[in-house]
Amino acid sequence: MYCxxxxxRPATVHVTKIINGQKSEVNLCEECARAHHKEWSMAYDDNFPINKFLAGLLGFDAGKATGSVSLNLHAPGKCEHCGANYNQISQSGRLGCHQCYDRFQDKVEPLLRRVQGSNRHTGKVPKRSGGSIRLQREIQSLRAKLQQHVNNEEFEQAARLRDQIRELEKGMAE
Incomplete structure (x- = not known):
């Protein structure tokens, strides 16, 4: 796609504006984006730091950081594995290690829900491979729907779902 x-030049900056329900999209190269950045409500930055974006979601103003880490009385202590504290994580927008998820769970979970819509990673399965994984997920989904129909005493629909689940399970066994 060109500018x-x-x-x-190839378009590397894609700006989407929605004003009063009207959506407009502009695809620009870096040079044209720099020339037009004052027209947008946000400034164009060559090195858009995703960690600053995440730090903003964590409630830390990276623009006011002076380089020293101040104590935050509301944040829990340090991670026992890597030694990172919540202030460091909120400044960088990155967790120090995999154990930081457990250590700062009460702060990180709401953030993940806001950003991703869920705090559980389900991942994507390639269409060519992973057919059994897709079938397992479909069966899980159908079982949840089945339970809802049983709870609502919609037994005909529940019976259809039960039969559908049995057919999928038969296909997995083969």
Whole structure:
């Protein structure tokens, strides 16, 4: 895709604005984006730091950081594995290690729900491989629907789902 402005260079900056329900999209190269950045409500930055974005979601203003780590009385202590504290994590926007998820769970879980919509990673399965994984997920989904129908005493729909689950399980066994 080429730049909408100069039509010469590849578009690397994609701006989508929604104003009063009207959506407009502009695809620009870096040079044209720099030339038009004042027209947008946000400034264009060559090195958009995702960690600053995440730090903002954590409630830390990275612009006010002076390089020293101040104590946050509301944050729990340090991670026993890597030694990171919550202030360091909120400044960098990155967890120190895998155990930080457990140590700072009460702070990280709401953030993950806001950013990703869930705090559980389900991942994606390639279509060519992983057919059995997709079948297992479909069976789990159908079982949840089956339980809802049973709870609502919708037994005909529940019976259809039960039969569908049995067919999928038969296909997995083969």
């Amino acid at each position: 909408d402005e100069c039509k010469k």
